[in-house]
Amino acid sequence: MTVLRIEDLHTVVRSRGRDLPVVRGVSLDVDAGEIVGLVGESGSGKSFTALSVLGLLPEGARVTSGRILVDGEDLVALRERDRRTRRGSTVAMIYQDPMTALNPLMTVGAQIAEGLRAHGIRGPEAKRRTLAAIEEVGLPKPDRIARSYPHRLSGGQRQRVVIASALALRPRVLIADEPTTALDVTIQQQILALVDELRTEHDLAVLWITHDLGVVARIAARVAVMYAGRVAEQAGTRELFAAPQHPYSAALLASIPSPTDTERGPLPQIGGAPPDLAALPAGCPFEPRCAYREDRCATGEPEPVHRGGSDTACFVPRERWGVRGDAMEEPA
Amino acid sequence: MTRAATLVAPAPRTAGQPSLPRRIVADRNGLIGVVLVGLLVVVAVVSLVHLGQDPLAQNRTGQLAGPSGAHWLGTDQFGRDIAARVAAGVFASLRVALVSVGMATIVGGLLGVLSGFAGGVLDAVVGRCTDVLFAFPATLLALALVAALGHGWFNTAIAIAVVYTPIFVRVARGPVLTVRESEYVKAGRVLGFSRSRLLFRHVLPNVGAPIAVQVALALSWAILTEAGLSFLGLGTQPPSPSLGLMVSDARNFFPDAWWTLLFPALAVVVAVVGLNMVGDGLRNALDPRRS
Amino acid sequence: MSLRYLLGRVAGMLGTLVGVAVVVFVVLRALPGDTITAKLGTQAATLTADQRAALRHFYGLDSSPVTQFFRWFGGLLHGDLGVSMDTGVPVTHLIGDALPVTLELAVLAMVIAVPVGVLFGMLAASRPGAVRDLSVQGVGLLGLAVPEFVVATVTVAWLASAFAYTPSAGTYVSIGDSFGGNLRQMLYPALVLAIGLAATVMRTTRSAYLEAAGSDFVRTARGKGVTEARVRFRHILHNAGIPIVTMVGIQFGYLLGGTLVVEQVFALPGLGRLLLDGILHQDYAIVQGVTLLVAAAFVVVNFGVDVVYRLLDPRTRSEGRRA
Ligand SMILES: Nc1ncnc2c1ncn2[C@@H]1O[C@H](COP(=O)(O)OP(=O)(O)O)[C@@H](O)[C@H]1O
Ligand SMILES: [Mg+2]
Numbered sequence: 001m002t003v004l005r006i007e008d009l010h011t012v013v014r015s016r017g018r019d020l021p022v023v024r025g026v027s028l029d030v031d032a033g034e035i036v037g038l039v040g041e042s043g044s045g046k047s048f049t050a051l052s053v054l055g056l057l058p059e060g061a062r063v064t065s066g067r068i069l070v071d072g073e074d075l076v077a078l079r080e081r082d083r084r085t086r087r088g089s090t091v092a093m094i095y096q097d098p099m100t101a102l103n104p105l106m107t108v109g110a111q112i113a114e115g116l117r118a119h120g121i122r123g124p125e126a127k128r129r130t131l132a133a134i135e136e137v138g139l140p141k142p143d144r145i146a147r148s149y150p151h152r153l154s155g156g157q158r159q160r161v162v163i164a165s166a167l168a169l170r171p172r173v174l175i176a177d178e179p180t181t182a183l184d185v186t187i188q189q190q191i192l193a194l195v196d197e198l199r200t201e202h203d204l205a206v207l208w209i210t211h212d213l214g215v216v217a218r219i220a221a222r223v224a225v226m227y228a229g230r231v232a233e234q235a236g237t238r239e240l241f242a243a244p245q246h247p248y249s250a251a252l253l254a255s256i257p258s259p260t261d262t263e264r265g266p267l268p269q270i271g272g273a274p275p276d277l278a279a280l281p282a283g284c285p286f287e288p289r290c291a292y293r294e295d296r297c298a299t300g301e302p303e304p305v306h307r308g309g310s311d312t313a314c315f316v317p318r319e320r321w322g323v324r325g326d327a328m329e330e331p332a
Numbered sequence: 333m334t335r336a337a338t339l340v341a342p343a344p345r346t347a348g349q350p351s352l353p354r355r356i357v358a359d360r361n362g363l364i365g366v367v368l369v370g371l372l373v374v375v376a377v378v379s380l381v382h383l384g385q386d387p388l389a390q391n392r393t394g395q396l397a398g399p400s401g402a403h404w405l406g407t408d409q410f411g412r413d414i415a416a417r418v419a420a421g422v423f424a425s426l427r428v429a430l431v432s433v434g435m436a437t438i439v440g441g442l443l444g445v446l447s448g449f450a451g452g453v454l455d456a457v458v459g460r461c462t463d464v465l466f467a468f469p470a471t472l473l474a475l476a477l478v479a480a481l482g483h484g485w486f487n488t489a490i491a492i493a494v495v496y497t498p499i500f501v502r503v504a505r506g507p508v509l510t511v512r513e514s515e516y517v518k519a520g521r522v523l524g525f526s527r528s529r530l531l532f533r534h535v536l537p538n539v540g541a542p543i544a545v546q547v548a549l550a551l552s553w554a555i556l557t558e559a560g561l562s563f564l565g566l567g568t569q570p571p572s573p574s575l576g577l578m579v580s581d582a583r584n585f586f587p588d589a590w591w592t593l594l595f596p597a598l599a600v601v602v603a604v605v606g607l608n609m610v611g612d613g614l615r616n617a618l619d620p621r622r623s
Numbered sequence: 624m625s626l627r628y629l630l631g632r633v634a635g636m637l638g639t640l641v642g643v644a645v646v647v648f649v650v651l652r653a654l655p656g657d658t659i660t661a662k663l664g665t666q667a668a669t670l671t672a673d674q675r676a677a678l679r680h681f682y683g684l685d686s687s688p689v690t691q692f693f694r695w696f697g698g699l700l701h702g703d704l705g706v707s708m709d710t711g712v713p714v715t716h717l718i719g720d721a722l723p724v725t726l727e728l729a730v731l732a733m734v735i736a737v738p739v740g741v742l743f744g745m746l747a748a749s750r751p752g753a754v755r756d757l758s759v760q761g762v763g764l765l766g767l768a769v770p771e772f773v774v775a776t777v778t779v780a781w782l783a784s785a786f787a788y789t790p791s792a793g794t795y796v797s798i799g800d801s802f803g804g805n806l807r808q809m810l811y812p813a814l815v816l817a818i819g820l821a822a823t824v825m826r827t828t829r830s831a832y833l834e835a836a837g838s839d840f841v842r843t844a845r846g847k848g849v850t851e852a853r854v855r856f857r858h859i860l861h862n863a864g865i866p867i868v869t870m871v872g873i874q875f876g877y878l879l880g881g882t883l884v885v886e887q888v889f890a891l892p893g894l895g896r897l898l899l900d901g902i903l904h905q906d907y908a909i910v911q912g913v914t915l916l917v918a919a920a921f922v923v924v925n926f927g928v929d930v931v932y933r934l935l936d937p938r939t940r941s942e943g944r945r946a
Contacts, residue, residue, distance in 0.1 A: 054846055056842060056845050056846060084848050084850065084851075085848060086848070087845065087846055087847065087848035088846065088847040088848035089848060092846065092847075093846045095839060095842070095843065097839060100838060100839035100840060101839045101840055101842075101843045102840055102843065103840040103843075103844065103858055103861075103862070104840070104862070104936070104937065104938055105861055105862060105935075105936065105937060106857075106858075111843075111844075114844070114847065114849055114853075114857075115847030115848065115849065118847060118848045118849045118850065118853075119848060149937040149938070151937065151938045162843065165843075165847060166846075166847075460638075460642065461642075463639055463642070464639055464642030464643060464645075464646055465646070467639050467640075467642070467643050467918055467921060467922045467925075468643070468646070468880075468914075468918045468921065469876060469877045469879070469880035469881060469917065469918070469921050470877070471877070471880055471881050471883070472880030472881070472898075472914060472917050472918065472921075475883070475898065475902065475914075476647070476650055476651060476910065476914045477650060478902075479651065479901075479902040479907075479910050480650045480651055552768075556770055559770055559772070560770060560771070560772055560884060563770075563772040563884065564772075564883065564884065564887060564899060565903070566902065576770075576772065579770075579772060579773055579776060580772070580776075582776070583776050583779075583780070583888075586776065586777065586780040587777075587780050587781075587784065593773070593776065593777070597769070597770070597773040600768075600769075600770055600773070601765070601768045601769050601770075604767070604768035604770075605764055605765070605768045608764060608767070608768065609764075
């Protein structure tokens with residue numbers, strides 16, 4: 001059952017007097033109990049997509065068109081007041097840097113309880129559920145943790161607190177914006193396992209944002225690859241890793257070590273740079289960097305087509321990629 | 333040697349950008365500030381060459397006359413021309429401000445750079461002394477010094493300089509410490525470059541920016557303080573024109589002879605606003621993160 | 624906050640206080656030259672050598688400067704600030720009368736300025752670059768740029784023409800005599816002081832608020848569905864509060880030495896007036912005493928601010944910190 005459905009989302013940000021298109025027609029579905037990975041280079045619009053769902057875009061940014069449906073209700077159409085009541089209770093988010101995601105002047109317990117109180121849960125009930133939420137994320141001695149200030153906790157513990165706070169109200173959708181990037185490898189694995197476990201337990205729809213395909217391979221059933229504000233390719237994880245249908249996905253895959261390798265290398269490196277949002281090319285935004293480009297790639301922007309088990313926004317089928325491409329996608 | 337040259341690259345400065353004055357003027361606040369301060373400097377220079385009226389010339393028949401063709405900004409209780417007196421007062425203010433801030437910048441800046449760069453005993457002593465001077469509220473310290481030194485514009489300038497010296501020590505010392513600990517200076521030390529070369533090539537270029545911002549703010553504080561001291565009768569002495577004294581005199585004729593108070597007060601406000609805006613412009617021009 | 628930290632800070636503060644005493648002694652005792660000449664002016668020339676020596680001995684000026692300093696400093700430790708040469712009244716008595724006036728003025732000004740400054744700072748920061756921000760900032764800059772003596776002068780002139788009220792030292796009513804009468808005298812000078820203060824508080828609030836508003840934890844709070852009002856006060860303002868409290872404390876310290884102009888214009892018998900009279904009459908015992916007291920108060924206030932700062936922030940409040 002589809003819980004989160006993003007339909008043709010367009011988000012812009014005002015910069016130097018003009019609107020830059022950051023998200024340009026993203027469509028995505030996440031089912032209950034499913035984890036969908038959202039990957040792409042830094043700046044491709046992943047966080048803006050997530051913040052559009054939460055309704056927490058920064059000053060100057062706004063959704064210009066599209067729908068964001070959660071259990072059939074369009075969040076974009078809601079008034080700000082109703083929007084607020086959906087945050088935390090219907091959609092929740094966890095963030096990249098657990099060191100800065102918590103208020104240093106409030107105890108952990110107060111910060112979790114605050115979310116409950118914002119949705120009408122008060123008194124002893126709020127306290128009980130705060131402790132339960134802390135316990136659920138596997139932290140020992142919940143009452144002691146609840147009384148601690150964030151600086152007393154380690155990065156992994158803080159991320160668990162952020163997760164506890166996000167899930168305290170049993171939301172339907174959890175958006176995780178690179179929640180393991182700032183953590184070291186063992187803690188990363190623990191957090192992955194925790195979210196995976198909570199997902200099954202609560203039948204959560206999870207959108208997991210990362211630029212790390214290794215993480216995606218481990219946790220996500222399906223993957224959407226973003227490039228310059230669009231979804232370049234969307235496919236089952238297995239299908240994508242076996243046979244990427246978009247040259248950008250192929251290049252991303254080629255730039256990581258084996259997905260079972262726990263040592264993370266440097267961020268994926270592909271020659272060239274993503275396009276300037278203020279001066280997007282007329283054709284496919286990946287065309288200038290693409291190894292398999294054809295003439296028409298420079299003139300028209302490809303719409304997604306279903307091909308080889310995935311939806312890919314590319315004119316050039318894999319079969320035409322030629323010898324050079326085969327070498328690129330060979331796993332290391 | 334090429335290796336050494338890359339290790340000890342010149343202090344990182346934003347290359348290929350327009351010059352600093354240009355960037356200040358490009359900032360809206362900076363531009364307004366430069367225009368306001370420029371206006372006052374012109375007024376002060378004009379007062380030097382005594383175009384028009386003598387600021388000291390009394391006139392028994394035209395006392396407390398409102399603005400007119402003969403006296404653009406009116407006359408005071410002795411029939412003296414307010415415009416000429418404001419211009420001369422602006423000159424006196426700027427003189428005290430420039431001399432005091434100049435002294436404070438040179439002495440404080442040098443002490444800060446040297447103590448930060450040398451460290452050790454010198455740094456400890458200078459640090460302790462600045463701490464003690466910081467223990468006085470600024471206005472109080474200026475007052476105490478004026479009380480000790482006596483009246484007159486130069487003593488006022490010295491008092492203000494003493495108040496501001498520790499501020500420049502701190503402003504200069506901070507970046508010196510950062511630069512001293514940075515890789516390129518450490519590498520330069522390892523390579524045996526002389527201290528003076530490191531100081532002049534790598535340290536000084538980095539302290540210029542924060543000092544420049546502080547100079548603008550110090551000038552505005554100096555103008556306010558000079559005016560305040562003169563208002564209290566502790567700075568410039570009559571009959572020399574001074575903006576603070578003019579306001580003090582105007583007390584007895586306000587609000588009827590409003591021009592006696594408005595114009596000198598306005599001159600102070602324009603100077604302070606202008607210098608603050610120049611400071612803002614400098615800060616924005618020097619800090620690429622703000623824009 | 625550890626005891627060790629506290630002791631270290633107290634020791635540092637005592638060191639600074641001694642330094643302050645040295646500076647006051649050097650500036651106000653050594654620099655002005657011969658106190659007797661200063662005191663008696665042209666009459667000093669008519670003194671015989673014996674009279675002069677007797678006077679020098681009386682004022683302790685015949686011993687070495689170092690001895691003089693220790694004698695003076697020893698007196699300080701016993702609460703002896705010397706005697707006014709003009710009136711023969713102990714300086715501590717004069718200060719005792721003047722201090723409450725200045726303190727009341729400072730507290731009143733703070734009580735007016737802080738809420739105004741904080742609210743307008745928040746208003747400006749709520750939409751950086753918008754009309755409300757630019758107007759608040761513009762008014763704030765004017766508040767800092769229009770000298771206190773101008774505002775005070777205009778206010779007094781206005782009071783005189785509107786209420787036929789002219790402040791005079793003779794009619795000062797203390798808070799003990801009449802609360803209302805006292806407040807009537809203190810309100811306007813406090814308002815004049817509050818203008819510059821509010822502008823400073825506003826600027827600090829604005830930048831601290833903007834800085835805190837950009838923090839990740841603010842987004843986390845919004846992500847939980849917390850109301851905007853609560854996000855603003857409980858999260859942003861609370862975090863911005865630390866620099867604001869620090870600045871307000873420091874401003875209060877400044878204020879103790881910065882009421883001079885206002886006391887002068889409004890004829891209030893506070894520390895500023897005492898100091899100004901001391902300077903004008905070259906009564907150095909008064910100048911020394913007041914300067915020393917205000918500087919010491921400033922040091923102590925700053926110390927208090929530092930302690931409060933540490934108490935407000937759990938990151939510095941707790942004992943052992945983990946790595
Ligand atoms: N205020 C702004 N002005 C101009 N460009 C912006 C602004 N805010 C964000 N952007 C642009 O929008 C994009 C944001 O992408 P984001 O969603 O944060 O990327 P990701 O999370 O994939 O790294 C970036 O390319 C960034 O340059
Ligand atoms: Mg991101």
